[in-house]
Amino acid sequence: MQRYDAIKKIVENLSDELVISNIGFPSRELYGMCDRKENFYMSGSMGMATPIGLGLALALEEKDDSRKVIVIDGDGSLLMNFGELITVYAQNPSNLIIALIDNEAYGSTGSQETYASKVNLSNIARSIGYTEVTYIDARKSTDDIDMNVILNKKGPVFLHIKVEPGNTDAPIIDLSPSQIKNRFMKEVNK
Amino acid sequence: MDSTDVIYDGLKDAGINFIVSVPCANLKKLLKLIDEDDEIKHVPVTREEEGFGICAGAYMGGLKPAILMQNSGLGNSVNVLASLMKLYNFPIIMIISHRGTFGEAVYGQVPMGKATTKIFDSLDIRYEKVINPCESKEIIKKAWDLSEISGESYALLFDISYWKRSV
Numbered sequence: 174m175q176r177y178d179a180i181k182k183i184v185e186n187l188s189d190e191l192v193i194s195n196i197g198f199p200s201r202e203l204y205g206m207c208d209r210k211e212n213f214y215m216s217g218s219m220g221m222a223t224p225i226g227l228g229l230a231l232a233l234e235e236k237d238d239s240r241k242v243i244v245i246d247g248d249g250s251l252l253m254n255f256g257e258l259i260t261v262y263a264q265n266p267s268n269l270i271i272a273l274i275d276n277e278a279y280g281s282t283g284s285q286e287t288y289a290s291k292v293n294l295s296n297i298a299r300s301i302g303y304t305e306v307t308y309i310d311a312r313k314s315t316d317d318i319d320m321n322v323i324l325n326k327k328g329p330v331f332l333h334i335k336v337e338p339g340n341t342d343a344p345i346i347d348l349s350p351s352q353i354k355n356r357f358m359k360e361v362n363k
Numbered sequence: 364m365d366s367t368d369v370i371y372d373g374l375k376d377a378g379i380n381f382i383v384s385v386p387c388a389n390l391k392k393l394l395k396l397i398d399e400d401d402e403i404k405h406v407p408v409t410r411e412e413e414g415f416g417i418c419a420g421a422y423m424g425g426l427k428p429a430i431l432m433q434n435s436g437l438g439n440s441v442n443v444l445a446s447l448m449k450l451y452n453f454p455i456i457m458i459i460s461h462r463g464t465f466g467e468a469v470y471g472q473v474p475m476g477k478a479t480t481k482i483f484d485s486l487d488i489r490y491e492k493v494i495n496p497c498e499s500k501e502i503i504k505k506a507w508d509l510s511e512i513s514g515e516s517y518a519l520l521f522d523i524s525y526w527k528r529s530v
Contacts, residue, residue, distance in 0.1 A: 193420070213423070217446030224416025225447075228406075231417075232381070232424020235404055256409030260417075264406060350451040351514075358423050 174311050175339040176274050177202045180245060182311075182318040183272050187211075187243075190324070191229060191361060194245045195222040197281030199274065201343035203245065210360040214346050214353050220254035222246045223261065223271055229361070230266040230328075241268045241324060248275040248289035261329050262301050270323060270330040278338035298331040305330040312337050364530040366496040367392040370458060370521075373503025374429060379456070380404065381426035383414035387433035387460040389526045394431065411436030415443040419453045427507065431458045434479045434520070435472070444486055444516060452514030456506050461492075461520040483518055490518035496530045 176199060184192065184207050192212045194200040200214035215222050226244035233240060251258070251273060261269065277290040295308040305326045309317045311334050323332055346353070364372075370393055374382070382397055383406045384390070397405045404426070408414040411432050418428035430436075437444075437459070448455060462469070463476015483490045491506065493499050502519065510517040 215447075217450050218416070218443045220412070221416035221419075221443060221447055224413040225420040225423075228381075228417035228420025228422075228428075229424045230420070231404060231406065232421045232426045235380075236425060238424075254410070254413055257413050260406070260408055260413060354423065354451045354453075361423055362425050 174313065174315050175337050175341075176276055176280060177206070177341045177343070178315045179274050179311055179318065179334045179336050181206055182315045183243065183245065183320055186320060190241045190243050192243045192245060193222050193226040193229065195247050195250050198340045198343060199245050199247060201346060202341055204346045205341070205343040210356050213357045214348070216346075216350060220250050220257075222250060223257045224254065226269055226271070227257070227261050227264060227266060230269040231264060233268055234266060239268070241270060241328075243270045243272055245272050245274060247280065248273065248277060248294065249279040249287045251294065252287060252289065258298060258301055262303060265329065267328045269328045270332060272332045272334065274334050274336060276336045276338040280338055280340055284338040295331065295333040298333070303329065303331045306333065307331070308333045308335070310335045366499070366526050366528050366530070367396070369496050369500045369530055370503065371396045373500040374458075376500060377427070377456070377504045377507035379427050379429045379507065381418065381421040381428045382406070382431060383408050383417050383428070384431040385411050385414065385433070385436055387462070389460040389521070390431050390458075393458070411439045412443045415440055415448055415455065418455050419447055419451070422453055422455070427511075429456045429458060433460045433462055435462070435475050437479055437482055438475055441482065441486065444488060448516045449486070449488075453516070454507075454510040454514055455516050456503065456510055457516065457518040459518055459520050461522040464522040466523040479520065488516050488518060490520055492520045492522065493525060494522070496525065496528050
């Protein structure tokens with residue numbers, strides 16, 4: 174199983190949850206399989222998916238908006254801005270789910286190996302203090318990914334899904350950055 | 364009032380209610396004022412770059428964001444300013460302690476001090492040097508208003524001499 178299969182399991186039964194997807198193939202694959210107004214497709218700035226998700230989650234909490242924020246992040250991107258895991262933990266957003274799809278590779282650039290092959294990112298999250306850490310090895314099957322269980326946990330949730338590297342032939346996103354942002358904001362603030 | 368109080372008043376007047384920060388000695392008092400303000404959500408960050416991402420998310424959630432940092436943080440944030448803030452037209456104001464300018468005593472601050480305005484020029488991001496504390500309240504409000512209507516980042520540079528003046 175690859176990233177595409179994991180993303181499919183994460184989003185197939187969502188309702189009003191807000192999703193921030195990482196740059197490159199994660200956003201393209203999400204767009205191709207399940208475009209919705211509640212998706213924000215990141216482009217360009219690697220390592221910023223989780224920060225964007227944190228800012229959004231904190232804003233929703235400030236406004237007593239009960240919707241959840243799901244960040245679909247990758248191992249390479251998380252490693253690029255690793256301090257963010259500390260900031261998320263310290264800010265303690267109860268509505269944030271970091272869905273880390275870990276294929277031990279920089280998938281969008283030719284699947285060069287990341288250091289996620291050498292360190293266990295779940296263990297790092299646990300050592301920081303995250304109490305809701307779920308590790309799922311989905312290299313053979315995604316059957317163990319149950320978003321109903323994950324969505325009922327009090328955040329911040331660290332959902333770590335190990336998959337095989339590889340991309341689909343997902344389409345280029347046919348929306349401009351401003352269209353992505355404006356459509357998303359309209360949905361967030363309706 | 365001192366040079367910090369008027370920045371705080373300017374942020375309040377502009378309606379800024381979400382602030383991320385990496386500290387600078389010159390921002391010490393401002394950070395304390397913000398921490399004590401229940402109307403402002405303050406998020407200290409580990410690196411300025413993540414601060415911009417967090418502000419982008421907070422803005423989409425309906426808040427009005429600012430970042431407080433030293434100009435060294437600009438060097439940590441070049442790609443996010445171009446590839447997130449500019450690409451998607453996110454507004455934000457940057458309250459920047461501009462170190463490495465005339466009167467600097469720490470040699471490590473000098474290279475970024477010289478590079479700062481050139482980096483903003485390269486990124487095509489507008490900035491204002493704020494010299495006189497009497498003007499900073501009004502400048503902050505105007506900077507946010509312009510940032511919001513244009514969907515562009517806006518930087519305010521407070522150099523070493525600024526912090527020594529009073530209103």
